[in-house]
Each structure stands twice: as structure tokens, then as C-alpha cells.
Amino acid sequence: MKRIWTAALMMALMLQGTPARAEVVWDPLPPEAYALAKLYPDAQRLLFAFDYGHALVYERLLLNRGSIRDPEKFEKALLTDIVKILKNPPNVKIDEADIAPTYVFTFPLILSLFDWSHMLHQFVLDVLASSEDRGVAMNVRVNEIYRQYKANQPVVITDVCKTMLFMDGHYFSKAFRRSYPSFNLLIWSYHWFQIRLYEDLMKPTKLERDKAVADTIKSFWDLISNLPDSADFDMMPETAIEAPTFAKAFPALPSAFDNNHMLHDVVSDILTSDRVMGPAIRSEGIRFGRMAQDPNAFRAVNCPARK
Amino acid sequence: MIRNTLCFSVIALLGLPSLASAHDTSRAKAAELGLHRIERLVILRKINASFQTQTETLSIQLLQQRQPTDPFFKATITQGKAADGSQRTVDLMMDDDGKTLSFTEVGGTDPARLPSWTGKDALSLLEVAMHCVERELIENNRACADTPALSAYEKGFTGIVLSPINNADGKLMGAMAEVTAEGVTQTLRIRMMLDGMLDPQMPIEIKNTASEE
Secondary structure, three states: OOHHHHHHHHHHHOOOOOOOOOOOOOOOOOOOOHHHHOOOOOHHHHHHHHHHHHHHHHHHHHHOOOOOOOOHHHHHHHHHHHHHHHOOOOOOOOOOOHOOHOOOOHHHHHHHHHHHHHHHHHHHHHHHHHHHOOOOHHHHHHHHHHHHHHHOHHHHOOEEEEEEOHOOOOOOOOHHHOOOHHHHHHHHHHHHHHHHHHHOOOOOOOOHHHHHHHHHHHHHHOOOOOOOOOOOOOOOHHHHOOOOOHHHHHHOOOHHHHHHHHHHHHHHHHHOOOOOOOOHHHHHHHHHHHHHHOOOEEEEEOOOOOO | OEEEEOOHHHHHHOOOOOOOOOOOOOOOHHHHHHHHHHHHHHHOOOOOOHHHHEEEEEEEOOOOOOOOOOOOOOEEEEEEEEOOOOOOOEEEEEOOOOOEEEEEEEEOEEEEEOOOOOOOOHHHHHHHHHHHHHHEEEEOOOOOOOHHHHHHHHHEEEEEEEEEEEEOOOOOOEEEEEEEEOOOOOOOEEEEOOOEEOOOOOEEEEEEHOOOO
């Protein structure tokens, strides 16, 4: 009898504060949720705009697949639309189903992986932005948020470090950056911005954090001021390199974030490459979503995040 | 010959964001980053597009820095020699993180022996080979990661040469990358299939130059 009670108690402890179902629903929301929006509204609105931008580009690529005669013209039109959104970003997170229904239908697993992972990104930023304690208590909260994220295994992207060949080593790889180089660099600039925010919010004083976030926002606009030349990235920016303080404090998170970012590029390539036949897009989406979850697929031996 | 020079250091002078540095960049890592830069230059149409498919060699030199802002690595990327004696070449000047500061392109005509890669292109095959030199898993093949002798090639990397593997009928079967390193007398051979996977039969081999067949 004692054993049964012990097992029940352990089960209750395990479930406490963790999502109980394999759904993309974070319930209850962390008390810090969306604190970033209150403290750094410009940064938060840019993040909302990035989500909008990603969904929009995926939808347009899907809807226009096979009929894009002039990729440069297509890219220019898309960039014009996206820059408008970036300059007048939304105040709330946009539901992808509203603006990108075809994408939502085509990539069911990957959409769930992104949604769940974006919540992790958001809530970690919220904790870092708002924590009064800048030491142990803040770290404990970030790790609690991460534990809750990981508890929902069916939609978790692995935090095991993958090589860049996960992004670049497939039959369809690099199609997006070759066809739409400016847009690809815009997306890498999004990723850079998001990563730098983590580093900025690790600063010990509010004054330093305010300055760092303001500088990063300015740098983001510089990066996209004259695409493609203004964004001097040869490769996707990596969390451990761009946010070393953050990476040292939370060693599991950089790879989880980088794997998410690489998966975004994989989706862009699947949608752009004519080597992926139309009917295969959905199944490839599921296959590569599973690969993002699989700790052994493209596992890196030398991981910058673990150094 | 056309000599075409463009400086990316202008970007730093304009005060654009300085992207973070990793320091402790190995020669092999610098070479890999050089390949990524060549690909970017091709995509952005700043160098001849044929470098994507016809690149044959990459070599790395360490430079003497007079001041910290001077280049630290020089990467030279070449195509095969043309019948007219010309050879397309790009030199990259890089900082100690492997970030390209400037490049110089020397024009020429197509190589006399044109490579005809049918799966991955030349740059992508070289990139896979460099990941092997850096002792990474190639997809899930552990051959490079599990060979400690490769660390000498990563640290002392001096150059890599890509060549086709043909069968007795002359049919293209795969690719071989031969890697040399400072302080190592043997050559590292990396064999790949045309899709960029390692050859499962004999993915890597360390061969004495003196015992060449």
C-alpha cells in the first residue's frame, strides 16, 4: 500500500506544472508571460512581425509553387510586403491559420513544433526581461520553463546539438538561399535578432539591458538596410556564438534554438526546391520534423554550445 | 584577365553590427567558412558562377599580422587549369575567426578537364569533406568522428583537392577529397558518393605520399 501511495505522490509531483497532453497549449501560462511586451514593446512587436513574416513567405511559396517565372521579382515583392509589416508590426501574436492556411495544412507536425518552441523562446525572454533576481532565482525560473517545454515530448525539438548538415545536407538543400538570397538573409537577421536579445537580457542592470536591447534593434535595422550586402552572414547565426553568456548559463537551450532555426530553413528549401515533388511536400515535412526531434539525427560531435 | 577586387571591410567601417566572434578558429574551420563565403559570393553574383560547380582546390595560409585588424588567414580557391593556361582563382582574406574581410577574383576560362558532378555540386562536396576533417558525423556515419588521427588534419590543415572517382568504363562513380596538413606527411583521402554521403566501403584512408600507386 505504501508503494502505491509513493508512486501516486511521485506521479503527482511529475505532473505538477507540466502540460498534461501532447497539445500546443501552455497551461497555465507562466506568470511572466509577455513581460517582454511591457518592458520592451518594440522588440516584442518585431518578434510578432517575424512570425507573421515566416508564415507569409511559406504561404506565398506554396501558393505560387511552380509558377514563379521571375524569382527576383517575386522576392522583391515579398520583401516590400514584409518590410511594411516590420515597420508597422502587430501588437499581438498572429495566428498562422488566419494568414497562412495552406502552410498550416501542409506542415501539421512542423507547425506544432514551431508553435511549442516559440512559446519556449517567448517565455524565456519574458523571464530574463522581468526577473528582479538576476542570479539563481532567474536561472531556476528559466530552467523550470525549459522543463515544462520538454515535458511535452511529442512536440519537442531536441536539444542535442546538430551539425549544419541537418540544414544543408539534403537533396533539396540551399534552394531557398540560392533563389531568394535577400530574403534568406532577412530570415537569418531575424534569427540573429532573437539570439542577441537573450544575450542583452542577461545584462545585470536594467540600464544595461535597456541599452543593449536598443542597440540590437538598431543593429537589426542596419542588417536589413541594404539586403543582401548589409547582412554579412555566410551561415545561419548560432546561439552559442552570438549569445555566449546566455549559452554558458543555459547550456541546453542554444542547440534547441538552433535546431528550430535550422528547421525553418529546411521548410524554406522544401518549398523552393523543384526536386521535392508537390505531393511529397507534406510527407517530407513530417519526415524532417521528426528529424528535428531525433537526438541522433545529424548529431554534432563538436558543438559550439557545449564548449 | 579580369582582376576584380571588392572589400567587405567597408561594412565594418560603416559601423554595421559586428557579428560575434568564436576565436580559437582552426585552419579547417576557416577553410569551411571560406567555402561558405564562396557560395555566398556566387549566389550574390559577385564572382563567376562556375565556382559552385567547378571548384577543385582550397588552400589556407596563415598570415603575419602587424596589427589585430590585419587578416589572419588567406584562403585560395581554384578551378582546374584551362587549355589556354589561365586558371580561375579567388583569394579570401579572413580575420582570426575565419570571417572574410575582402576577396580578389582572378578570371580565366573553363578548366580543360571540366568536372561534371551529377548529385551535389563541387562546393557542397568540399563542404562535406571539410565537416569530415572537423571530425563531424556525416549524416549518421561515424567514420570521421571516430578517427582521432584526423585532428592533426583539422589543426594543421593546408589544403584540399577534389577529384572524380571513375570506374573502368570512365563512368563517374563518386568523389575523392585529398587533404594535406602541416606536420603530417601522409595525405588524408575522403571518399564520397555523388549525393555527398561518405562511401560506406572505404570512407577515409590515410595514405603515405611515398607509397602512391
